[in-house]
Amino acid sequence: MPVCGGDFVVEKDSVRDIAMTNIVSRLDKEGTFTEVVYEILQETQKYLEATCAALMQINSSQTKIGTVIACNSAGNSNYVPPEVRLEGMQGVLFTEETTVYQKSEADRVQSELLEQLDVSCIVTVPIVINDMIAMYFVIFEQNEEHAYDDRKLQFIQDTARIIQSIAQKKIINNSLLSSYELLREILSNIGSGIIVCSQENGNVLFENDIAQNADEVRRTMKECIQDFFDKGCPMEDIRPVENYDAQSGLWFEVRFAPLNWLDGSPVIICTAVDITQKKKNQQKIEYQAHNDFLTGLYNRMKCESDLRKVIKNAVKDGTTGAVMFIDLDNFKHINDGLGHQYGDVLLQQVAAGIQGIAGLRGHCYRMGGDEFVIIIEPQLYDQLDRLVRIISDMFNRSWYLMGTEYYCTMSMGIARFPEHGSDVNELIKKADIAMYEAKKGGKNRYAYYSAGNDSGSIKQLDIENNMRQAVASECDEFIVFYQPVVDAVTRECVSCEALIRWNSKALGFMAPGEFIPLAEYLGLITSIGDFILEEACRQCKDWNEHGFPDFRININLSVVQLMQKDVVDNVKKILDRTGVNPHNIVLEITESFAINDMERVMNIVKGLRRLGPKIALDDFGTGYSSLNYIKQLPLDIIKVDKTFIDDIVDDDYAKAFVKLIVELSKTIGTKICVEGVESREQYEVLSQIGVDYIQGYYFGKPVPVGEFAHRNLRRDAQ
Structure with a gap:
């Protein structure tokens, strides 16, 4: 004004x-x-x-x-x-x-x-x-x-x-x-080592306090300056130099730049900045990218990278190595019966035990869950039988989990390279096949891969080959089934979950349990996941435009899909291409994905949520349940796994768990959906507890689209 x-x-x-x-x-x-x-x-x-x-x-x-x-x-x-x-x-x-x-x-x-x-x-x-x-x-x-x-x-x-x-x-x-004193005062407060040298003869014209008094900085800068002048002051190619000072254990980034000095003469100003913390952060990021967070072993990504190099050298040198694939027997019983904290301790002890065997440190990997891989490099191959016996003996002893003695054995498959293959995925797969042979033989044993393995392994290869062909043919053999999700109060079908089925021309109708794990292993799940996402979005739009404007469809995103760098952009393209109302789509992420790298998970989930869909956390209670990350993640729905529902009528713990999650959901503003409801008694207990949505055979099994619409989308029910 x-x-x-x-x-x-x-x-x-x-x-x-x-x-x-x-x-x-x-x-x-x-x-x-x-x-x-x-x-x-x-x-x-x-x-x-x-x-x-x-x-x-x-x-x-x-x-x-x-x-x-x-x-x-x-x-x-x-x-x-x-x-x-x-x-x-x-x-x-x-x-x-x-x-x-x-x-x-x-x-x-x-x-x-x-x-x-x-x-x-x-x-x-x-x-x-x-x-x-x-x-x-x-x-x-x-x-x-x-x-x-x-x-x-x-x-x-x-x-x-x-x-x-x-x-x-x-x-x-x-x-x-004075100009020099002011400059000295200013440069001394910069916080970096600074030395000014004449371009003509390299004489030092100025050193700030850090360059003079910090020995590690002075050593680094003198060494780099000497090297710079030895190369003839290459002004056209001045790049930052990273230098490690062994005495102090510090890293410095050293830079050179031309400058006119107080008297107008040309000089070189050299600066040294301590980047030790930056290096440590880089090492931490690299560690997280290549190491399993629970056991400290290398992860699948690192395994594939290392194995690729080892196989290449073995082929070049004409030597032989081996891959051991280890799977814990009945690990699920410990996890489900005792609790995940016991399972975690067991995995950590197994990792430490394998790493402690002479010659194996740095060659052990956790592939996920209770699966481990060991690479036997050619120089250690002559000790293969000894190593197999040591590992077998280790699993014949008891494990002490949280002060109590338990037994858990393992089944191991062994494949040789390059005899059994020089492709990383093929070799690991064959070691995996051999491991299944050991399991079928009664568990607690090992088996070497053989081309004459029984029909089970052959069937797995047939499934793999046919699956690759099916995916290459634009997934035309895959079918989307739909299972109703009902409002716990009104019993009205308000949404459904899209579930994939495979009707193979060569193998017949395949249940998800037969091909989904293999699809994830082969890296084909992303293509299959994109197919089901697009099909479900198109179907949702069709139902929305023909009398059911608020009906939603839940769609699972596999961990493999979610780990793709372009997952958010890919989902956006499918939403745009189908024209579906994004608010009627619910993207389900698994609990196993939610526990990894929380910062990255948050960025991905927030990115997906900004596109419009709701976010549901699937299978809650089966993994490493944490109320902390539930609070952190921007979730709309929490889906409680059926393992808590099976005995909820008589199991006080299951009731208490679901009640806890319901109370938590009210606090953080999420809805609760329970899966696997198969009886009226279960439904009544859950209704009294106050869950929001029910899913399970009690209200309907997954069925093809036409049958689902006939049973659940009658207009007289609206």
Whole structure:
């Protein structure tokens, strides 16, 4: 609002222009840097009516940032800009660009930061001197009614540039202390090692405090500078160099850049930044990508990568190696009977036991669940029989799980390379086939792969070959069945789950249990999953447009699909291509997917949810159930696995578990669907507990689309 008077109207823009004119006039003012900048801060604070305007610097150890000059408003004379610890602030507050955090627009992290600083808004602008951030121009605001719009931010940035110009001028004119002393002070507070050398002869013209006093930094920089000048100062190809200092165990990123020195002579400025934490983070990411989170063993991805290299060398050298495929016998009994915590301990003990066998450390892998693979490299192949006996003996002894003695044996299949194949997947598959031969022989034994294995293995190969052909033929042999999901109160069918079936031309009708695990193993489940998703979306749109506008379809996304980098984009393409209303689609993710790499899972689930579909957590209770990740994930529905429903009529634990999940769902705003309901008694118990949806044979088995519509989508039921 303009201020109205009898003589004239003073516009806000005029006030701003007057303030900026006063600030610009300080460019040529005599006096010390501190005196001139303090006057600029006064003008800035006065115009913005801010709590405090300050100039701040990072200390030489780059651990804190403190105030150099500050100007408070008259009403906030007691406000002191806090000394801020930089731990966790890099890349958040004090960055290479202007940063603005306002309470009204802040997220959780930003709100906590503002509370820590006792302000409702903070603006930081870097002051760059000689291409380096020397200081920060900071505005602190406690008044929540003061908003910082684009015009005010532009004023702050313009003021920062003026302060920057004054600093540069003071350096050149030797007005603050001396140009060299100011530069030394600024560069010493950068937080990185800095050495300036003459381009002509390599003589050192300047070293900041870190380069002089930190032995590990000095060693690194001297070594890199010597190498740089030995190569003739290749100015056309100056790239960052990562250097490891063995004495300190630290990593540094060393950079070179041309610069004109104070006297105008050409120099090389060398900077060294400690990137040890970055390296550790990279190593952590690499570890997580290649290691199993539970046992610490390498995972399937690492196994396939390592085996590919070992086979290649064996073929080249004409040597022989082997692959052992181990599966625990009756592991499910321990998991279901004792609890997953016992199963976890057992898997960890098995991993430690295998790793502890001489020669096997670093060659053991957890493939998933209770399956392990061991690669016997050619140099260890002559000890194969001995290793097999040691592993067998290990499983003939008891395991101590949480203070109690239990027995769990294993079945092992062994395939040789390159005799049985030089393709990684083929070789692992044959070791897997041999393992099944051992299981069929009575478990607790091992078997070598043989081309003469019985019809069961041959059938598995037939299934594989026919499945590959079926997928290659646009999945035309696969059929989508639908199972009703009913409202627990009204008993009305409000949605259904799409379930895949395979009517093979060569093998006949195949149950999911016969081909889904193999499809996942062969990497074909993604194509099959995309097929069922698209078919179900088209069917949902058809039902929605013909009298059932709110009817939903649940569709499972396999873990393999969800782990694809482009899963969100792929789902979006299918939703767009079919034209279905995304809000009528429920994407089901399995609990086993939800426990891995929570940050990645969150990004994927949030990405899918932004497309419009609801998200359901399937099979809850069968894996590593955690109320914590249920709270974290943006879920719409939790589907309780049928294992908790089978005995719910008489099992108090099952009732208590479902009650707990129902209460939790009310708190976090999700719905509860229970699977596997097969009797009226089960339905009545669940209705009393207060679940939202029921799915199971009691209300209908999975059936083809026509039969499903006839039974469940009668208009007289609407």
